Amino acid sequence: MVFQAKGKLLINPESKKRLLAMGMSVIISALLMGLKFFTYWLTGSTAVLSDALESIINVVASSFALWSVFIALIPPDTNHPYGHGKAEFFSAGFEGALITLAAGAIIWEGIEGILHPNPLPNLDYGLLILLATGVANAILGTMLVRIGVRTRSAAIRADGRHILTDVYTSAGVLVGLVLVRQTGWLWFDGAIACLVALNILFIGVRLVRESFSHLMDESDPELLDEIATIIEKNRKPEWINIHRLRAWRSGDRIHVDFHLILPCELSLADAHREVSEIQCLLQNSVAGMGEALIHVEPCIRPECPACSHDPCLTREEATERQNLWSP
16 A cells, blocks of 8 residues: 655555565566576477467566556555556456467467477586576475565566566476487477477466456455455444445455444444444455445335344334345
8 A cells, every 4th residue: 555645655664575576576587587498498399489489478568567566565546446457457367368369479489399390409408597597487386476475466466477488488398308408209298398388378368367356356256255255244233234235445455334233223423423323343254355335225024033233213124034144
């Protein structure tokens, strides 16, 4: 979250972690990309070239993700009253689309390698460099995924998972080149590149799907269950019922709205107090809670059996049992 004071943006420690993580991702990805193209220059391997091509996507996607993380930190304004958090979901979708395009390019090069295989010089040196870049990417990707989960950043999680796909690519390429070295089957270089590309394609499609679900405010059953459970555990007799519970994410912020049924005899001031109490409860219990918009409705006769508010001057039926709340 970003705080604004006297026209300046003050970034909290969590936001600094995000920016630092993405900046480090861009720099390290660029260095590893250079090493992979150097390995391709040494070996002439189609599989290595496919790995290097994906690394270009890593650098571009990480740069775009860094931009989206910064945009998402800008506080709400007149034109964007809910903030700029959804920029991260655009980044995740863009990254998934780039992965899908990279998979197509890799398959093209792989087929060419199968049909017209070439000798692979300096293979031992190439294997060592690929192993080193794979280990570095595994560390970087795992770190980014963890930071993304901890800071609730879709862009950082997506970038981390993208970099981990590069680890799978490097591992597949290593296996293929080892087999080529041991058997002399040069066509296997291109075959491994095609197999790795299929895995990359699957991950890219999944990233695009997740991005679209957030941009379209798709229902999140786990989040709704969490919110309903929190309110249920802290339920007061005055909170007769809730319905039309909805929640959506904007970057690391969660926005909630629902209808709350209160006793019709409550004054406007008392009803406002109950709403404020629930808003404070959600702010203190749900990580990343932004705005909770609660619409108050007065109770009607059919709700008497589910209401434990006592004393009640308007009750027409005895309390039987309170319904458990769920979204």
